[in-house]
Amino acid sequence: MQLLDDHVVLVTGGGSGLGLGVARQCLAEGAQVAILEIAQDKVDQLRAELGDDVLVLQGDVRRVADLEATRAAVVERFGRLNALIGCQGIFDGNIPLRQTPLERIDALFDEVFHVNVKGYVLSAKVFVDLLEENDGAIVLTSSTAAYAADGGGLFYSASKGAVRSVVNQLAFELAPRVRVNGVAPSGIANSQLQGPAALGLETSKQSDIPKEDFLAQFRQLMPLQHLPTPEEYGWLYAFLASRHNTLVTGQTLVADQGLFNRAVLSSGSKAGGIPVGAAASE
Ligand SMILES: NC(=O)c1ccc[n+]([C@@H]2O[C@H](COP(=O)([O-])OP(=O)(O)OC[C@H]3O[C@@H](n4cnc5c(N)ncnc54)[C@H](O)[C@@H]3O)[C@@H](O)[C@H]2O)c1
Known part of the structure; x- marks a missing residue:
């Protein structure tokens, strides 16, 4: 038996990066x-x-x-839907507010929030009755940027915080028929996350960062010293989307490779304290 046998799963924003990895993992676990x-x-x-x-x-x-x-199209092809997984998103370019032109803020806010938040709300609205028919699940994508600064700019971080709140409220409203959870990834290997057109950054992608530099950051900062692939995150999504999850609703799982469990004082070295012997010799 596989985790998603007899499940029909829809992944929004599944064309690359996280969503594609999640879709592949769901397929591998038996889903349509x-x-x-x-x-x-x-x-x-x-x-x-x-x-x-x-x-x-x-x-x-x-x-x-x-x-x-x-x-x-989903109803015509499969006749039902068991899980809606929201993965689409765009970045804000990580431009500090002081450097964001005032006249671009309206467009920037709308662009980021419409894709990152409204898209999830509209999807939930359009698919909720299908999900209710099957005691289904919704899994949405937040980010560690929703919890701590420096994971994105103001607009991206605020939009990902809003996703957490969407998860909270929807889980409450849709219980007991539909379970609603979120996943907050830290970084994602092979992401093509793109910037906002409002700042002329729509052709800039996270994948423009040299791979070795991105990997080095993760090895230095994350206790697990690891930049996960989309498929690795896919395990979490697949479980939360499955009917095997009878326990969790209204939660956003922080998948941070241990980052938030450290005070970043030692800048990567685990031996950040007084060197052994140094105190005694003073
Ligand atoms: N890349 C990271 O480090 C990172 C970290 C934490 C969270 N996330 C989140 O993970 C999710 C996936 O991002 P990714 O890094 O895999 O980027 P990605 O760009 O590879 O994947 C996002 C996909 O969503 C699609 N998309 C964008 N706008 C859409 C729309 N309006 N309608 C339908 N599809 C749309 C894109 O074309 C793309 O295929 C996003 O929500 C992102 O915010 C990414």
């Missing part, structure tokens, strides 16, 4: 999988790669018509 993705090139590539195994749909989570078309 649909992906909703805005980028046509990713949709074409996935259709060519995955063929009929996965229902890959092009659409924008900000558009009700696209979500309704996705719903119709």
Whole structure:
């Protein structure tokens, strides 16, 4: 028996990075999988790669018509939905507020919040009755940036904090039929997370950071010294999306490789205290 046998799972923002890894993990765990993705090139590539195994749909989570078309396609192909997994997101470019032009703030706020927050709210609204029919689950993507500074700029961090609150409130409203949880990743290998058009950063991607520099940061800061792949996060999502999770709702699981369990005083060295013998010799 596999974790997601007899489950139909929809992953929004599943065209690359985390969402694609989650979709692959759900597939490996026996689910029938649909992906909703805005980028046509990713949709074409996935259709060519995955063929009929996965229902890959092009659409924008900000558009009700696209979500309704996705719903119709999922029902036509699979007849039901057991889990909605929200993975889409955009970054804010990590530009400090003082350096953000005042006249761009309206557009920046709307762009980041519409993809990162409204997209999850609209998806929940459009799919909730299907999920209720099957005592299903919703899993949304927050970030460690929702908990501590320096994981993104103000707009990204605030949007990820809002996702935590969406999880809290939806879990309360949809209980006992639908379980709602979040995952807060730290960093993700092979992410293509892109910046906002409002700052002209839509072609900048997290993957522009040299891979070795990104890995080095993780090795230095994280007690587990590890930058996880999307598939590794996929295990958490798959469990929370499955009917085997009868215990947890309303929680956002912080998947931080131990980061928040340390005061970052020793700058990477575990032997950050007084060197052995030094105190005695003074
Ligand atoms: N990369 C990281 O280090 C990191 C850390 C913590 C949390 N996250 C979160 O993980 C999630 C996945 O990000 P990723 O790093 O895998 O980036 P990614 O860009 O590789 O994946 C996000 C996908 O969402 C799609 N998307 C964007 N806007 C959309 C829309 N309006 N409608 C439908 N699809 C849309 C993108 O085209 C892309 O395929 C995001 O919510 C991100 O905020 C990322």
